[in-house]
Amino acid sequence: MLTEEYFPQFFTASIHHWKPILQYETCKQIIIDSLSFLSKEKRITVYAFVIMPNHIHLIWKINNGHLRKNVQRDFLKFTGQQIKFYLQSNHPNLLECLKVEAKDRSYKIWQRNALSIDLYSEPVFEQKLDYIHSNPCQARWQLSIVPEQYKYSSAYFYTNNSSTFSFLVHYKDA
Numbered sequence: 816m817l818t819e820e821y822f823p824q825f826f827t828a829s830i831h832h833w834k835p836i837l838q839y840e841t842c843k844q845i846i847i848d849s850l851s852f853l854s855k856e857k858r859i860t861v862y863a864f865v866i867m868p869n870h871i872h873l874i875w876k877i878n879n880g881h882l883r884k885n886v887q888r889d890f891l892k893f894t895g896q897q898i899k900f901y902l903q904s905n906h907p908n909l910l911e912c913l914k915v916e917a918k919d920r921s922y923k924i925w926q927r928n929a930l931s932i933d934l935y936s937e938p939v940f941e942q943k944l945d946y947i948h949s950n951p952c953q954a955r956w957q958l959s960i961v962p963e964q965y966k967y968s969s970a971y972f973y974t975n976n977s978s979t980f981s982f983l984v985h986y987k988d989a
Contacts, residue, residue, distance in 0.1 A: 835868035854982035866967040895924035
């Protein structure tokens with residue numbers, strides 16, 4: 816039986832206080848490595864992504880046998896820990912901006928309540944896909960002139976049917 820856990824989802828997670836810690840190549844690679852791992856473990860199928868300086872957008876599907884809340888928790892917890900370790904060693908002043916007074920942690924990398932929206936139709940899926948791919952070109956960011964030029968995105972994959980990201984699956988091939 817198909818449940819809401821198995822529809823593709825538009826997922827957005829933002830860095831606490833919108834600090835631009837994902838500007839660092841190492842932090843971007845942590846996100847890539849985690850998506851790759853979860854894909855190899857068959858916990859997720861990744862259709863699209865973009866890594867911005869202070870947030871990420873994904874279109875992914877949580878695969879059968881896995882719960883959305885568990886996959887999201889594991890993804891955010893692992894990437895948060897790895898980013899914290901990187902910041903401790905390389906940018907301790909920036910890490911201090913993420914300090915919190917909580918019982919279970921000293922630092923908060925990701926904001927609470929990441930956004931996850933089920934994508935029930937192809938037009939809505941494609942609208943979110945276009946949104947993700949155009950993000951780096953927005954005047955606010957100016958990370959690239961055209962979407963496919965931005966390295967940390969699936970736009971090149973959809974434009975050229977080629978990618979360095981082995982975890983990507985074209986949504987029409989799913």
